[in-house]
Amino acid sequence: MTMTLVIAGLLGAAFGAMLDRIGATNPNWIGRMLTLTDTNLMKTILVAIGTAAILIFAGQIYGLVDVGHMSVKAAHVGVLLGGAILGFGWAIAGYCPGTGLCALAVGRIDALFFVAGGLVGAAGFMISYPFWESIGFLNGEKWTLGAIPGADYPAAIPALPGDLAGIAMGAVFILIAVLLPRRIIGRNAARAAEAAAAGRADPAE
Numbered sequence: 001m002t003m004t005l006v007i008a009g010l011l012g013a014a015f016g017a018m019l020d021r022i023g024a025t026n027p028n029w030i031g032r033m034l035t036l037t038d039t040n041l042m043k044t045i046l047v048a049i050g051t052a053a054i055l056i057f058a059g060q061i062y063g064l065v066d067v068g069h070m071s072v073k074a075a076h077v078g079v080l081l082g083g084a085i086l087g088f089g090w091a092i093a094g095y096c097p098g099t100g101l102c103a104l105a106v107g108r109i110d111a112l113f114f115v116a117g118g119l120v121g122a123a124g125f126m127i128s129y130p131f132w133e134s135i136g137f138l139n140g141e142k143w144t145l146g147a148i149p150g151a152d153y154p155a156a157i158p159a160l161p162g163d164l165a166g167i168a169m170g171a172v173f174i175l176i177a178v179l180l181p182r183r184i185i186g187r188n189a190a191r192a193a194e195a196a197a198a199g200r201a202d203p204a205e
Helices: 002-021 027-034 040-061 077-093 097-105 109-134 162-179 189-199
Strands: 144-147 155-161
Touching: 002 097, 027 040, 027 077, 040 162, 077 109, 097 109, 144 162, 155 162
Parallel strands: 144 155
Antiparallel strands: none
16 A cells, blocks of 8 residues: 555656646646647647557557556536536636646645635535535436446447547547647737746746
8 A cells, every 4th residue: 555655646746747847837828728829738638648548448458457447437417517617717727626736836826726716616516415416417327439348338339349449539639639730829829838938937927
């Protein structure tokens, strides 16, 4: 157990360091990504998701990854509503839960208020959980796009091998990242990105 915690801590620290390195702890970079004025961070995220998907699903095919360790979230109204609220809050604050904690770790004061607000929101959800459950917001079913051997979940397309679908989706994510232009909106986006890069290391920015 102790070694597991140590490994988890080291991996978490490395992941947080990478998030800071690519600019994910800077709300200015997040804002430019969401407004499509600079897609560098978006391209990095797409490559990361695509690479992880390919490695995980290929690992399952060759028996290197135990499908029993995979967790599938149930699809219900609560997930859709929660995702919308998360996205809205991410756009306003410039942080998601993971990047907010990393930003706090590197000394950004604004991240302190974000993390505090997240804890208050989580507490509010815990208190109101029985209500959301009673109105059916949390009732749903776990399913996958394709069939995954060893997983007891119904597949939307039973004839489609789930592992191959996962690899294909990962490849599509990487392809999108490669083809995506650096900026989609704003003629001054490149100049703004250079200015943000020059001040990214300042924790007080």
